[in-house]
Amino acid sequence: MSIIREKLSSNKIKERIVWAMMLFFLVFISVVIISYFLLPDGFLKNKNPAQNWNPSNNTLILTLQIFLYNLISVIVIFLASLFSSKKKDEKNYLSVGYTVFYTLISINAIVLGTWSFSVESIAVSLLDRIVNLFDLLHKAALWEMLGQLLITCALAQISIVKSSGLNTIKSNFKEMKLEKSEKIILVTGIIFMLIGAIVESVAINNIYICY
Secondary structure (H helix, E strand, O other), rough: OOOHHHOOOOOOHHHHHHHHHHHHHHHHHHHHHHHHHHOOOOOOOOOOOOOOOOOOHHHHHHHHHHHHHHHHHHHHHHHHHHHEEEOOOOOOOOHHHHHHHHHHHHHHHHHOOOOOOOOOOOOOOOOHHHHHHHOOOOOOOHHHHHHHHHHHHHHHOOOEEEEEEEEEOOOOHHHHOOOHHHHHHHHHHHHHHHHHHHHHHHHHHHHHOOO
């Protein structure tokens, strides 16, 4: 566990991304499999009040709806990234943004594992659920989650409240800055989420056309 904390808090953004991505696939697929076998179908369906919205028939408007909804998670990740902590024997502070990100993808994994989607569709086998995740032309989940991952990694060192044991260091927003590479990754993450919103809006409208 210490090696993971070390890599996620690395000063090298490439290292943060590689390790965050490996942990992402491990956590996500594991939770999908576990929830598939242990939880009932539709376990999280309609549990989120924010999902009770009427999607537009206009693909452009629907894309905007989905994109703005997904940006809520980005805001939460950003706010969490303002806080970080480390153990006494650790060199760098670990962003709380990672905790939020992996919580979000665990929820997404349960939704997939229990087929708890708000839009009605025919449930498929466990293998198809995992394989279809990589169908980037028709499935938005991986675009959106990788977008969140890139954003989380880009913001991993912006914390203004750093804690280590009983010691807390506070700084102001003026000291918060991103390296050029982090800015590029941040923008890339947002683009990924926009692509995901486009893919999802097209998929949703196609489902409604079929029905």
